[in-house]
Amino acid sequence: MSLATLTKNWEPMSYGFLDASAKREIRRKMLKAVAVPGCQMPYASREVPMARGWGTGGLQVSLTLMNPSKRVKVIDQGADDSVNAASIRRFLARVSGAPTTLDTLEADLIQSRHRIPEEKLREDQVLVLQVPNPEPLRPVQPNMSIARQMHADADYGRMWLQLYEQIVRSGRVMQGASYPSLVNGRHVMTPSPIPRWDVPKLHMAKHLTILSAGREKRIHAVPPFTRVEPLVFDDVPYKVEDHGGLTCNRSGAKGFFMNEIPQDDGSSTYEISDSEFGVKTIKQAEGERVEFGETWYTDGEMPS
Known part of the structure; x- marks a missing residue:
């Protein structure tokens, strides 16, 4: 045995840009997120050729899931032709060799910022949502150590109080995007800054949804056929736009x-x-x- 048999020719970068170690870690954390729906899983967010806050979390998940036969679609607030969507789509295709599409029906992997397509997704499709702030308790508890303890105890009383105060002051719930939702009857999550219109699309959906925040280094997931219920009072029903x-x-x-x-x-x-x-x-x-x-x-x- 020689050293040459244990090595391979130098390449400028790994397939899909991320190195194998990074992909293994992200895959493990995605599996944990699927096993505990709605629960945030920390991961070592890597550097990618994009500024933090512009979709680095979603990009890392997409790079981990990509292969040459997986057709990818990228949208930014519903648009396929925005600068951010076009840049991410071009980058994914360049580093993976995967084909791209604008049609929701043709896509295997859909990375999105702030929207879920109007056409229903199938069992064989994966939706990756970019998340700027994955912590739903941040507005009511800025101390993240205490917030995580509140998640562990399922202590969401302050969130209910926040919604109640909005109703008392304004006559209705003022929460627009990122509406807090209870996943599988246990964890409250923020479903990315999608509008209220899109939140019901996650409830008992056939597809897998992965939500990733690169800047905050958190991943959570909504597996197929999982209950996603917006926090509402019995006498104040949930309303979309x-x-x-x-x-x-x-x-x-x-x-x-x-x-x-x-x-x-x-x-x-x-x-x-x-x-x-x-x-x-x-x-x-x-x-x-x-x-x-x-x-x-x-x-x-x-x-x-």
């Missing part, structure tokens, strides 16, 4: 989550947040053959 009656100015799609675009005269127009769904709607109107998947919402209502 009232977008059911809005129509997209460009595509004509109706009954989905919209982006409001203020106009010079003080009025507003609306465009569907899921840009690729809007593109498919336009193509269908122009006579092209387009395949649509089943959507979570119909006319702004989610079937119970």
Whole structure:
């Protein structure tokens, strides 16, 4: 045996950019996160060619899950063509050789910032959500040591008090994005800064969701067919954004989550947040053959 037989030729970087040790650790922590839904798992967040706070957590999970046959889709607040989404998608393809797509139905891995696609995800798809702040107790308990003890004791009284104070002061719950949700009846998590519209999409979903915060070095997960229940009082039901009656100015799609675009005269127009769904709607109107998947919402209502 010689030293040459135990080594391999030098390469500029590992497959998928991250080294094997980093991938092993992230895989172990993802397995733990799946085993204990909603519970935050610490990991040694590595440096990637992107500034902290711009999706490094989601990028590391995606790099760990990538292979040359896994088709990837990256969206940023619903858009596939934003600078952040396009840069991450190009980087993933370059370091893994994996094909890319804009169509939700074609994707095997979907990395997203702040949105879940309007079309339902399948059992064989994985959703990776970028999370800037994974700790739901931070607004009520800034001391993270005490916050983690509160998670261990399932002590979420302060969160209920916060929601109660919002109702008393404003007449309704003012929490918009990152609505605190109870996972599998045990841990409260922050489901990334997705709008209230998207939170019900995680409840008993067929797909696996991995949420990763690179700056905070935390991973948590929602396995398939897991209960995700927003914190609500029995007499104050959970409400999503009232977008059911809005129509997209460009595509004509109706009954989905919209982006409001203020106009010079003080009025507003609306465009569907899921840009690729809007593109498919336009193509269908122009006579092209387009395949649509089943959507979570119909006319702004989610079937119970």
